[in-house]
Amino acid sequence: MKKYWRCFVCNDIHYGINPPEICPTCKAKNAFVEISSEESQKIVSATRIEFNRQKFLNAIEKFAEKNEFQVNPDKEKVRMLLDGVFNNEQNYGLKYCPCRLITKDFKEDLLLVCPCNFLIHDTYREKGECWCGLFVRRKK
Amino acid sequence: MNNLIMFYARECPHCKNMMPLVDKLEKEEGIKLEKLEVWHNEKNADLMRSYRSVIAPKCGGQLRTPTFFNTETNDVLCGEVEYKKLKKWVLKK
Numbered sequence: 001m002k003k004y005w006r007c008f009v010c011n012d013i014h015y016g017i018n019p020p021e022i023c024p025t026c027k028a029k030n031a032f033v034e035i036s037s038e039e040s041q042k043i044v045s046a047t048r049i050e051f052n053r054q055k056f057l058n059a060i061e062k063f064a065e066k067n068e069f070q071v072n073p074d075k076e077k078v079r080m081l082l083d084g085v086f087n088n089e090q091n092y093g094l095k096y097c098p099c100r101l102i103t104k105d106f107k108e109d110l111l112l113v114c115p116c117n118f119l120i121h122d123t124y125r126e127k128g129e130c131w132c133g134l135f136v137r138r139k140k
Numbered sequence: 141m142n143n144l145i146m147f148y149a150r151e152c153p154h155c156k157n158m159m160p161l162v163d164k165l166e167k168e169e170g171i172k173l174e175k176l177e178v179w180h181n182e183k184n185a186d187l188m189r190s191y192r193s194v195i196a197p198k199c200g201g202q203l204r205t206p207t208f209f210n211t212e213t214n215d216v217l218c219g220e221v222e223y224k225k226l227k228k229w230v231l232k233k
Contacts, residue, residue: 088179
């Protein structure tokens with residue numbers, strides 16, 4: 001089961017089965033101690049970060065940069081998909097894929113949060129696109 | 141109730157691309173598909189979810205849009221497909 005961990009030097013929060021050996025922020029070694037979900041949420045929610053469409057787009061472009069895929073160059077398609085992603089976040093709480101439907105099983109629906117793990121999907125392997133088409137394999 | 145359903149989503153580009161093909165097929169064959177939007181209509185979403193055990197195994201284990209579904213035969217076609225493939229699926233007995 002995943003747990004919450006706090007770096008005792010810089011208060012980095014990590015959510016995972018094991019803590020990182022080296023803190024990715026301050027580089028301290030063996031610095032993580034297990035904490036409660038309440039404590040982690042208090043620390044994290046002290047920093048408010050607005051995430052509008054442009055920020056999300058920047059984030060996924062940066063995410064794609066070092067991968068074999070890119071954000072779809074078809075701007076109109078991306079605009080429509082981001083409409084869906086943000087509507088779903090507003091109506092259902094998370095950035096669910098606009099081309100799939102939630103089952104209402106929260107854990108299962110986490111698989112639909114954009115960007116999803118599309119590299120393992122048949123559509124990406126066969127057509128070089130994630131199911132909705134927001135990400136496409138970069139042409140060599 | 142019509143036995144042919146198209147589950148679609150308003151902000152799904154594949155669904156948008158399929159719409160004119162569905163319209164063309166309806167005109168050419170004199171049939172009607174019931175088009176149900178699932179992200180902005182909870183009733184339609186619940187209906188799609190109620191068919192999950194039939195639809196999902198044929199669509200990568202998930203509820204994807206667009207999904208064409210025959211409520212009589214439980215036959216499923218999902219994703220953006222060519223006109224020919226859609227027509228063949230719809231006219232299949």
